[in-house]
Amino acid sequence: MNATVLKFGGSSFRHPEDFGRVARHLAERLAAGENKIVAVVSAMSGTTDNLKALMLGVNKEAKPSNLDAALATGEMLSACLLEAAVSRQGIPVMSLNGYSLGIRTNSDFGRASVESVDPSSIIAALQENDIVIATGGQAIDQSGRLTFLGRNSSDLTAIVIASMLGENACEIYSDVPGVYTADPYLVPGARLIPKIAYGTIARMSRYGAKVLHHRAVEYAEKHSVTIACKSLTSDGVVSGTVVTGHGSAPSVTLARDAAVLSCGSIAERNRLRALLEQEDISAICTEDNRGAGICILSDVDFALRIVALTGSRSVPVRLRTAVTELDSSKSRVHLEDDYTRAISRAREIHERIYPGTDGEPVAPRAAKQRSTHISMLIRTDDASESAQ
Numbered sequence: 001m002n003a004t005v006l007k008f009g010g011s012s013f014r015h016p017e018d019f020g021r022v023a024r025h026l027a028e029r030l031a032a033g034e035n036k037i038v039a040v041v042s043a044m045s046g047t048t049d050n051l052k053a054l055m056l057g058v059n060k061e062a063k064p065s066n067l068d069a070a071l072a073t074g075e076m077l078s079a080c081l082l083e084a085a086v087s088r089q090g091i092p093v094m095s096l097n098g099y100s101l102g103i104r105t106n107s108d109f110g111r112a113s114v115e116s117v118d119p120s121s122i123i124a125a126l127q128e129n130d131i132v133i134a135t136g137g138q139a140i141d142q143s144g145r146l147t148f149l150g151r152n153s154s155d156l157t158a159i160v161i162a163s164m165l166g167e168n169a170c171e172i173y174s175d176v177p178g179v180y181t182a183d184p185y186l187v188p189g190a191r192l193i194p195k196i197a198y199g200t201i202a203r204m205s206r207y208g209a210k211v212l213h214h215r216a217v218e219y220a221e222k223h224s225v226t227i228a229c230k231s232l233t234s235d236g237v238v239s240g241t242v243v244t245g246h247g248s249a250p251s252v253t254l255a256r257d258a259a260v261l262s263c264g265s266i267a268e269r270n271r272l273r274a275l276l277e278q279e280d281i282s283a284i285c286t287e288d289n290r291g292a293g294i295c296i297l298s299d300v301d302f303a304l305r306i307v308a309l310t311g312s313r314s315v316p317v318r319l320r321t322a323v324t325e326l327d328s329s330k331s332r333v334h335l336e337d338d339y340t341r342a343i344s345r346a347r348e349i350h351e352r353i354y355p356g357t358d359g360e361p362v363a364p365r366a367a368k369q370r371s372t373h374i375s376m377l378i379r380t381d382d383a384s385e386s387a388q
């Protein structure tokens, strides 16, 4: 069955009236001749963090499966609200959540991996309705328990659904129209990249460019799904970036809350690095006055749990912001304790790569202050080095 798959992230749902705005857009798409629509939704902005804090406030050692089930309720609520808004337009609609989407994962709670898909429930829902709303970032394991696919993983759900329905494209809506050479809210003059290769944005995402989730991009490449990044504004839809087979640009990324662990020895560091790599977690090696360390850039909670399970003597030292300069051949990572300072560094690097683009950010965000500033010599994945 022919269906258009769209994903609306938490940045599209900051206020209750945003559900009506998205519903009107979906109605217009049907009126313009689209056959059927699947809309994948994320939890409203800030909800997942609030749910996590709420759970950990009740039990800071809540079981991962318990936490996953709690986090899933954020997307479930968004799906209900969008279903209500669409049905108000008089359009036949129903919503499906992790229990009924037909996506099965392993039981790696906190960051489960897709193992199998069965499109029959979505197809059945589409036969009865013009619009199906799907909750992002959740599925069930082989024994039917809810699993969470990881932070920001609604993109992955959208791509998986597009692929399981045999569609070769998926639209991802966000508060930015596409992929920029740096976070446009933080770095003045960041430039929109109109076409970007899967590998390039996947790498940017692994280093903190959260506009697209790296596992979603990798799944899209494997299953030949083109990603169109867009933004729904008061003036209509703005199309920014298409993710396909080619396109590249040097970029600067920021990963806030990267976890730096001190390792007892280089051998221990290498052991942990291999373990994290095996779990598809992005990590880099660090050297400072504390000796060999490892910096975890993605899936931090999940990674720390894996490290703890090994009984490793490594301990999380502190959370830092990783500022990475990326181009086709190398990546240079700078770690900063102070977030404001990290932003300044990202701006300096961007200005050096793209001279004359300095100015005011489009929408400055409050920069959370961190303690001391520390800058170190970092060895990155591809062994390029940067002394600061």
Ligand SMILES: Nc1ncnc2c1ncn2[C@@H]1O[C@H](COP(=O)(O)OP(=O)(O)O)[C@@H](O)[C@H]1O
Pocket: 008, 009, 010, 011, 012, 042, 152, 173, 174, 175, 176, 178, 179, 180, 181, 182, 183, 184, 185, 208, 209, 210, 211, 212
């Ligand atoms: N290189 C980049 N290009 C575009 N946006 C970026 C980049 N790096 C980080 N971002 C951030 O990604 C955000 C969009 O991703 P996200 O917050 O996950 O959206 P959504 O909630 O819609 O999924 C933007 O608001 C922007 O701050």
Ligand SMILES: N[C@@H](CC(=O)OP(=O)(O)O)C(=O)O
Pocket: 008, 009, 010, 011, 042, 043, 048, 049, 071, 074, 136, 137, 150, 151, 152, 153, 154, 155
């Ligand atoms: N629950 C997810 C939702 C998600 O994917 O968010 P977004 O689409 O806003 O990046 C999270 O916040 O981690």
